[in-house]
Amino acid sequence: MSGFVSPVLIYSLIAPILIVLGGAVLGVLVEAFASRKIRPVLQLSLTIGTLVLALAQLWRIRHETSGGAAMGSVAIDGAGLLMQAGIVFMAILGVFLIADQENFTVLAAAVPGSPEEAHSIKSGEHLTEIYPLTLFAVAGMMLFPISTDLITLFVALEMLSLPLYLMAGLSRRRRLMSQEAALKYFLLGAFSSAFFLFGAAYLYGFSGTVSLSGIGAAVSGSNGNSVFMLIGIGFLSVGLLFKVGAVPFHAWTPDVYQGAPTPVTAFMAAATKVAAFGALLRIFYVGFANAYWDWRPFITVIAIITMLFGSFVAIAQRDIKRMLAYSSIAHAGFLLSGVLAMNKAGLDASIFYLIAYGVATLGAFGVVTLVRDSAGEITDLNRWAGLGKRSPFVATVFATFLLGFAGIPLTSGFIGKFSIFSAAYESGNKAVVIVGVLSSAIAAYFYIRVIVLMFFTDPVEDGTSVIIPSVLTRISIVSAFVLTIFLGVFPTPLLNFISSTAIFIR
Amino acid sequence: MNAANYLYVSALLFTIGAIGVVVRRNAIVVFMCVELMLNAANLAFVTFARINGNLDGQVMAFFTMVVAACEVVVGLAIIVTIYRSRRSASVDDASLLKR
Numbered sequence: 001m002s003g004f005v006s007p008v009l010i011y012s013l014i015a016p017i018l019i020v021l022g023g024a025v026l027g028v029l030v031e032a033f034a035s036r037k038i039r040p041v042l043q044l045s046l047t048i049g050t051l052v053l054a055l056a057q058l059w060r061i062r063h064e065t066s067g068g069a070a071m072g073s074v075a076i077d078g079a080g081l082l083m084q085a086g087i088v089f090m091a092i093l094g095v096f097l098i099a100d101q102e103n104f105t106v107l108a109a110a111v112p113g114s115p116e117e118a119h120s121i122k123s124g125e126h127l128t129e130i131y132p133l134t135l136f137a138v139a140g141m142m143l144f145p146i147s148t149d150l151i152t153l154f155v156a157l158e159m160l161s162l163p164l165y166l167m168a169g170l171s172r173r174r175r176l177m178s179q180e181a182a183l184k185y186f187l188l189g190a191f192s193s194a195f196f197l198f199g200a201a202y203l204y205g206f207s208g209t210v211s212l213s214g215i216g217a218a219v220s221g222s223n224g225n226s227v228f229m230l231i232g233i234g235f236l237s238v239g240l241l242f243k244v245g246a247v248p249f250h251a252w253t254p255d256v257y258q259g260a261p262t263p264v265t266a267f268m269a270a271a272t273k274v275a276a277f278g279a280l281l282r283i284f285y286v287g288f289a290n291a292y293w294d295w296r297p298f299i300t301v302i303a304i305i306t307m308l309f310g311s312f313v314a315i316a317q318r319d320i321k322r323m324l325a326y327s328s329i330a331h332a333g334f335l336l337s338g339v340l341a342m343n344k345a346g347l348d349a350s351i352f353y354l355i356a357y358g359v360a361t362l363g364a365f366g367v368v369t370l371v372r373d374s375a376g377e378i379t380d381l382n383r384w385a386g387l388g389k390r391s392p393f394v395a396t397v398f399a400t401f402l403l404g405f406a407g408i409p410l411t412s413g414f415i416g417k418f419s420i421f422s423a424a425y426e427s428g429n430k431a432v433v434i435v436g437v438l439s440s441a442i443a444a445y446f447y448i449r450v451i452v453l454m455f456f457t458d459p460v461e462d463g464t465s466v467i468i469p470s471v472l473t474r475i476s477i478v479s480a481f482v483l484t485i486f487l488g489v490f491p492t493p494l495l496n497f498i499s500s501t502a503i504f505i506r
Numbered sequence: 507m508n509a510a511n512y513l514y515v516s517a518l519l520f521t522i523g524a525i526g527v528v529v530r531r532n533a534i535v536v537f538m539c540v541e542l543m544l545n546a547a548n549l550a551f552v553t554f555a556r557i558n559g560n561l562d563g564q565v566m567a568f569f570t571m572v573v574a575a576c577e578v579v580v581g582l583a584i585i586v587t588i589y590r591s592r593r594s595a596s597v598d599d600a601s602l603l604k605r
Contacts, residue, residue: 111591151566158573162580169584177602179588186584187536187597190577191527194543197570198520201547201563205513205554210562255603 013061013069013076016054016084020139023050027132036125043131044099048092050135054142055088067505072211073152075282078501079347080146083278086355087145087271091138093362094267095131096476097369100469103261104130105172112175130170134267137163141271145278148286150200150210153279157196157243160275161189164268168260173376181259188242188252196239203232203287212287213506220290233288233295240283243276244332247306257325262377265321266365269328270358277335277354281347284339285504292342299340303432306333307439315446320368320379323446324361327405330443331357334417337424337432345426348499349419355494356404356412356487363480364401366473367394373463381450386459391466395454397481402447404484407440412487419495512553519546533585533595544574 011018027046034042058081066076074080098104106126110117120126140159147153169182204210206228207218218224242249257265288295310330317323335357338350371378371387371394378384388395404413417440425433469477487494519542526539548567555563589595 109587151562151569154566155569155573158576162576165580165584169587176591179584179591180602182584183533183588183597184603186581187527187533187540190537190540190581191524191543193577194520194523194540194547197544197547198550200566201516201550201554204551204563204566205557208558208560210566259603 007071008068009071010066010069012057013064013066014074015061016057016088017139017142019054019057020050020088020135020142023047023053024132024135024139026050027135031127031129031132040101040126040128043128044095047095047131047135051088051092051095051138055085055092058085058088062501065503065505067148073149074143074146075148075505076146077505078503079282079351080278080504082351082498082502083145083274083354084142086274086351086358087138087141090270090274090358090362091134091141091267093359093366093476093480094263094271095134096472097263097266097362097366098130098134099472100263100369101126101128103172103263103369104170105175105178108166108170130167130264133163133167137167138271141275144275145282147279148212148282150204150212153283154193154197154200156279157193157239160272161193161243164264164272165189167264167268168256170264171259171261174259177259178261181256184259185252185256192239192242192249194239195235195242199232199235199237199239201232202228203236206232212283215287216289216506219288229291230294233291234298236283237295237298240276240280241302244273244280244335245329246302246332246336247309247329250306250309250329250332253329254322254325257328258319258321258379262321262365262369266362266369269324269365270361273328273332273335273361274354274358277339277350281339281350282504285342285347286506289342296340299336300429300432303333303336303340304435306330306336307436308333308442311439311442311446314443317446318381320381320384320450321365322379323381323450324364324368327443327447328361330439331405333439334420334436337429337436338420340429340432341420341423341427343423343427344499344502345423346420347504348495348502349416349423351498351502352487352491352495353416353420356416356484359480359483359487360401360404360411360413363477363484364398364405366477366480367398367401369473370394370466370469372465372467378464381453383460383462383464384450385453385457387464387466388455390459390464394466397477399451399454400481400484402450404488406444406447408444410485410488412484412491414488415491415495509553509557512549516546516549516553519543519549531596531598533588533597536597537581537585541574541578544570 069076107120143156165186168185169179171178207215245253310326314326338346404411407413407417421433523539523543551563551567
């Protein structure tokens with residue numbers, strides 16, 4: 001046993017994560033010590049500043065490739081940096097939505113309807129713990145897709161999940177529902193973490209190492225107990241598939257999307273998907289590539305039932321947030337066909353799809369925050385009837401996001417679906433592609449039904465109105481709108497950038 | 507002693523925990539069952555560290571303990587909040603979100 005060797009860290013390469021974590025810690029201090037008058041503004045500018053700084057640092061290190069940034073625990077490579085940049089960008093748009101503090105409870109610890117709560121509302125004492133929680137979650141999300149060993153993966157998974165459990169319970173209106181969403185998200189999330197960890201234990205037992213490249217080497221070798229390997233891959237996949245919301249591990253998705261405050265839903269739906277699929281892609285491409293024929297049937301079945309189930313059940317939904325939740329389940333199925341492709345085209349397509357889908361999701365939930373009556377947001381689809389006549393601009397923007405989800409040409413969704421399905425087709429996964437195209441057609445039905453409802457149905461006078469959004473919310477929705485159109489009309493620059501940079505180092 | 511026996515115990519604990527999560531109705535008991543599953547994974551890690559003859563598994567067990575402690579903090583906060591507003595910690599009573 002040699003003496004203690006101090007670890008070597010390349011700080012410039014892990015700086016984006018460190019910046020976000022530093023900002024989060026500062027945010028906790030601001031929450032504790034700043035006076036309540038300046039606190040909301042201070043927290044907001046600190047959060048946005050931190051995220052912009054992290055994005056700038058990611059831009060500075062965009063050409064770097066290194067496996068040794070933190071003693072082999074994280075990999076700095078093109079694919080990882082692209083996904084980190086996507087997460088930070090979506091977090092910025094998400095924080096613009098979160099900045100509308102109207103949506104959040106003033107005092108999360110107070111019992112709903114209690115005198116303490118009423119007193120806090122009256123005195124204007126509004127806690128802003130949501131900002132540091134967001135930053136902690138973002139740091140975990142940034143770490144998740146670049147982790148290259150099981151320890152870092154597990155820590156990152158928990159780091160991104162724990163703040164999100166709390167954020168789901170912070171809604172100002174319908175607080176009981178919001179708390180219920182937090183409870184369900186937490187219990188099912190912890191359950192799936194246990195599966196992830198148990199799978200990790202068996203992979204370690206199989207390969208004798210916790211690093212993904214070591215597991216990849218052991219998988220291709222012939223020694224080692226292959227039962228351990230199969231148990232490990234199976235349990236680890238269950239944990240990850242839960243996070244991306246694939247059927248049959250999707251039960252939490254509709255409840256949490258509906259119960260959580262809408263800005264949090266927007267942030268969570270977009271950024272968590274990027275982080276979880278980033279990690280899923282890295283684990284399967286780097287760690288399990290040589291066991292392709294062992295896990296391919298399993299993932300194929302999951303992808304097929306996820307696409308079909310998400311599309312069919314979404315048709316029956318009467319609540320806009322639940323409908324978007326089931327649509328996100330269907331999209332998880334489409335994205336799994338990128339994992340199944342197991343080639344460079346599949347990786348590029350998945351990254352493009354994640355960015356396109358995440359941006360459109362943020363915009364769509366951003367629009368949901370605007371449609372209100374005196375009691376708060378209206379999520380009942382029937383009451384959205386005639387929105388296009390009442391406020392044509394907002395309805396047009398929302399319709400664009402829906403067409404993007406449906407994959408209609410001239411939106412980013414079309415390019416994403418086309419490239420991901422062609423990558424899966426090239427690699428011989430024809431069944432998945434056929435089911436994917438079919439369920440896209442089914443999904444298009446309910447997206448277009450909402451558009452018909454908004455534009456070709458007479459409005460009912462029941463107090464539904466579209467509020468005038470704040471400047472930040474407006475920036476967020478408009479940039480999501482512009483990107484959805486832009487990536488649909490001129491996808492080449494981003495596609496070229498992705499295909500020239502996106503690689504996983506081993 | 508044969509190390510495989512520890513793996514059997516770990517698998518048994520994991521199964522008991524998983525069944526408990528599915529059948530029990532009290533949020534705190536469900537949560538305890540999750541902790542049991544995490545500890546089953548820990549036992550597997552330590553056993554594999556012994557079998558493989560390196561320390562990675564033991565390091566992982568320490569990380570798991572720390573993460574589980576954080577999870578207790580967050581989880582109990584959520585359960586206590588929901589108990590205070592409903593006077594019940596049953597996961598069946600929390601059913602406002604219907605499909």
